[in-house]
Structures are given as structure tokens and as C-alpha cells.
Amino acid sequence: MRILRFFIYLFCATAFASLLSAPISSFFSLYWIDTYVDSVSVADIVFTLLSDIFNYGPTLFLIYLIGFLPTFIIGTPLLSYFKIRSVIIFGLLGLCSVMVSIFLVQEVIIGTKVISGSRTSFGLALHYLTGFFAGLYFAGTYKNKLSANFIFSSVVVILLFIVAPKMLNIFSQ
Amino acid sequence: MSSLLNKTFFLIIFLSSQFIKSYEFNIRQVGDTFDDPWSLAFIDEDKFLLSEMPGNLKVISLDTGELIYSVKGVPQVLYDGQGGLSDVVLDPKFSENKKIYFSYSAEDTEEGQLVDDLFSPSNTLFVASASLVGDTLKDLEIIFKAKAYRTAPAHYGGKIAFLSDGTLIITSGDGYNNKEDAQFLDNHFGKIIRINPDGSVPSDNPFVDQDNALPEIYSYGHRNMQGLVISNDVIYENEHGPKGGDEFNIVEPGKNYGWPAICYCVDYSGAQITPFTEMEGMEQPLTYWRPSIAPSGMMLYSGKKFKEWKDSFFISALSGKILSRLTLNNGKVEEEILLKDFNERLRNVYETPSGNILLLTDGPGGKIFELSP
Numbered sequence: 001m002r003i004l005r006f007f008i009y010l011f012c013a014t015a016f017a018s019l020l021s022a023p024i025s026s027f028f029s030l031y032w033i034d035t036y037v038d039s040v041s042v043a044d045i046v047f048t049l050l051s052d053i054f055n056y057g058p059t060l061f062l063i064y065l066i067g068f069l070p071t072f073i074i075g076t077p078l079l080s081y082f083k084i085r086s087v088i089i090f091g092l093l094g095l096c097s098v099m100v101s102i103f104l105v106q107e108v109i110i111g112t113k114v115i116s117g118s119r120t121s122f123g124l125a126l127h128y129l130t131g132f133f134a135g136l137y138f139a140g141t142y143k144n145k146l147s148a149n150f151i152f153s154s155v156v157v158i159l160l161f162i163v164a165p166k167m168l169n170i171f172s173q
Numbered sequence: 174m175s176s177l178l179n180k181t182f183f184l185i186i187f188l189s190s191q192f193i194k195s196y197e198f199n200i201r202q203v204g205d206t207f208d209d210p211w212s213l214a215f216i217d218e219d220k221f222l223l224s225e226m227p228g229n230l231k232v233i234s235l236d237t238g239e240l241i242y243s244v245k246g247v248p249q250v251l252y253d254g255q256g257g258l259s260d261v262v263l264d265p266k267f268s269e270n271k272k273i274y275f276s277y278s279a280e281d282t283e284e285g286q287l288v289d290d291l292f293s294p295s296n297t298l299f300v301a302s303a304s305l306v307g308d309t310l311k312d313l314e315i316i317f318k319a320k321a322y323r324t325a326p327a328h329y330g331g332k333i334a335f336l337s338d339g340t341l342i343i344t345s346g347d348g349y350n351n352k353e354d355a356q357f358l359d360n361h362f363g364k365i366i367r368i369n370p371d372g373s374v375p376s377d378n379p380f381v382d383q384d385n386a387l388p389e390i391y392s393y394g395h396r397n398m399q400g401l402v403i404s405n406d407v408i409y410e411n412e413h414g415p416k417g418g419d420e421f422n423i424v425e426p427g428k429n430y431g432w433p434a435i436c437y438c439v440d441y442s443g444a445q446i447t448p449f450t451e452m453e454g455m456e457q458p459l460t461y462w463r464p465s466i467a468p469s470g471m472m473l474y475s476g477k478k479f480k481e482w483k484d485s486f487f488i489s490a491l492s493g494k495i496l497s498r499l500t501l502n503n504g505k506v507e508e509e510i511l512l513k514d515f516n517e518r519l520r521n522v523y524e525t526p527s528g529n530i531l532l533l534t535d536g537p538g539g540k541i542f543e544l545s546p
Binding site for chain 2: 022025026029030032033036037038040044047048051052055056057058059060111112113114115119
């Protein structure tokens, strides 16, 4: 049961990082359009944000999982063994995970910068930062027991991610 | 009972007509396999020049599919990702001067060198001319080097065609990581280029007198244009969108085709590139594909063998694995999908001198198929 709980919270931390990262892409694409092409309206911002969270978020989740899985599977028991309980260390683990994920996907696996918003040093730094916060989130949750509320909320979020992209697609056409 | 029989009869007729429609060609494989074939150009009724991305230029017999000779003197190319030897076209006066033009990607350590990438060298799109003397390229001259330096070996464009005034039209892709540059005129990312055969700039190019604009630019706001046809001096091109948003356009001088400010697409990752599909001052495509078919080569068919397809555009598709036939009626595009069950990534499409259709498939081990009625 502890292992199951560990993985559920690890997936949640990955989802948390993805959720924080998706708007970085929205920000960079809208900023460029607003600065160099034409002004964007509030409706454009809302649509882009929702679209990126629901359509781009799952891609980020898979990419981040490449780093989060090995890092926390190895890192968490090691930290426990050495009795290191600093949440900052978990944050740094999260940061390193995102760094490794982005590096592997962009430079080794695909060879181009597929992660929108990461094409500038500032954008990359923001992505790393989301990894740091995801690490803190994981440190704060992974020892908690699973509550019915938590399971219910997770199911609602998963359903939302299945339904919302289709709704947005209909709306955009 | 009779109603049921009628329905069954019509169902059989319908299914058989679908079957016939799918197999209305005789398909013959030309030769064995080729190494990443990209384009070809007929030098006579039976022989064609074939470019292979690793940097090979070969003369092949259409009849037997055999290699007649490999052309010597091809410059070093960067064969990586989408890069390599690309288009090859003959000079309109080839029978007299034996001149050919070809595009390729290659490393470039001069201007604009990028140093932020550990794995890939700075490279760009080149176009060269040379004379085919015997089996050797002579008088090789680089006539265009795109100011579109990138480290990712992607989105070169690389198609070449001639206008009736003898100038060359070249497609230069957006380099993938440099998509925003397609909207600026100080570089060659995402541009259609017009130059003279010697590399000089025609004086009537649209941005020739504009400050901070490169004079070779003919139109801008493009992505990765891999299909180019010129007919009666009208330029038709098709280009890859990312996830959705492949386009078929008529290109006019000085116009902005919108990428990446407007697009019927999202990025491969699912991220929004832009919330806009149209904007003032930016051209709409004649048609677009959503989902993407990844349009590659394009040709305008003469109607020599398939009479009913005269003046149809044929577009080969990579991820779509189809051959698309487009007709233009008063600015409206109608599409027929052919070779649905062929299941090959199609790199390019050509018409043979006798009017058959020639298809190149993609990748190492690529094949050439001749379709006849």
C-alpha cells in the first residue's frame, strides 16, 4: 500500500509540475504575438491558457515523468536512509528531474525544442522552477494517507482532462 | 424480400466500385531500393537524375530501374534529420548547356554561427548550380546560401522552380526552432526566395528597396514548403503545418502567409502556437488539412495518360500516406484521395515524359513506383 501511495503522489507531483509549466508556453506565444503582431484579447488569453493546460499538459506530464520516476524512486529511499528530511532537497530533486527530462527529450530523443516556451533561457529557468515546486509538493504529500476526498478530486481532474480538450476543440471551430 | 435483394445488389455495386476506385492504376516498382530518395528530374525520355539525401546524385533508367552512373563532384552535405541533398532541377535550356540546380543542407561556419548546441553544427540551406559533363559536375557554384542558420537539422524547404523570365524560386523553411523569424524580413527563415540563375537579385523583387529586408525575399510567413509548382507564372506551393494546418497556397510577391501568427493548427506537443486563424494583411491558404497529411512533393499533371486528370495537382503525403489530387474551380479546391491503402510515406510525385505518375517513397530503402492506367 505504501508503494501504491508513493506512486500516486509521484504522479500527482508530475501533474502539478505540468500544470504549472503549461501556462509558460501560453505566456511566451501570446507575448510574442502581442509584441510583434497584434494585440491579444482577454478571451484569447483564456482560450490559450485552457487549451495549453488540457492539450499540452498531458505531453508535459509524460516528458516530466521520464525524469521524475527514476529520480524519486532512487532519491526518496536514499534520503530516508540518510535521514535527510529537508523539503528543499526534494525541491532540488524535482528541479534536476525537469532539467534531465527536457535535455533528454529535446537534445537526445527528438533533437528539436518541442517544449514550447523553453526556447529561451528565461523560459527554461521557469520550467526548472516548476520542477522545484513539484519536488516541494511531493515532499509535503507522499507520507500522507490517501483520503476519499483526494481520490474523488483526482478522478474529477482526470475526467476533466478527457472531456475538456474535446469541448475546446468544438469551441475553437 | 425483394427490397432486401435490391439493397444487397446496390451494396455489392457500391463496394465493387470502391474496390475499382482504389486500384485504378497499374503499379510497377522501378528498380530495387534507394537511399533516402528526395527528388528527380528527367534528362531524357528514359533517364532521370535522382537525388538521395546522403549526398548521392544518380542517373537511373526508368525502364529497367538500373543505375546508369553515379554523378561525381556533389558537394559535402549535412545528412542529418531532415537535412541532406534535396531538390534537383534542370536548367530550362539543359539540352544546350547541361546545367542543373540542386539544393542541400550543409554545415556553415561563417556568418551567424551558432554555438549554443552541443550536438549539432551550425548549418543552413544551400542552392548550387553546375554543369553535368559526362558523369561529373563541373563549374559548381553556390548561388544561394540562406541566412537561416540553425542547429536543429529541420525544416529546410529546399524546393526549386523556374519562372518564365528565367529567375529561380526557392523555398527556405523556418528551421523549426526559428518559426517567429518567418515574420521578419532580415533573415531567410520561412521565406520564398527569388534570384537570378547566377545568384544575383532581380531588380523587381518586392523588398529590394526596403531597409532591413533581404532583397532575395519574394514572400514570407511560411513554414516548411516541400511542394512547388509554377504554371503560367503562377506559383503554387504546399507546406507542412505542425499538428494540423498543412497549407496549399498561391504565392504572390511581397505577401505575408501568416506563419506563425495565424495557423489552423497546434504544435506537435499540443501547445497553442497562436489563437488566431486569420489576421489583416495575412493571406489565407487555398485549402488546409486538419488533421495533417504532411504534404511533400507536388506536380501539375498534363493529362497525357489520365485524360480526366488534366490540370490536376498531385500532392504526395508523408504521414498521411496518400496521394492527394486537387482541382481548382473558381478559386475553390476539390480534393480526391488516392492510394489510401498504399501504406507508404510518399516523398515526392512526378510525371514521366510519357504521362505516367512516378512516386518516391521516404526513407532509407525508399522505392520508386510508376503508376499507369
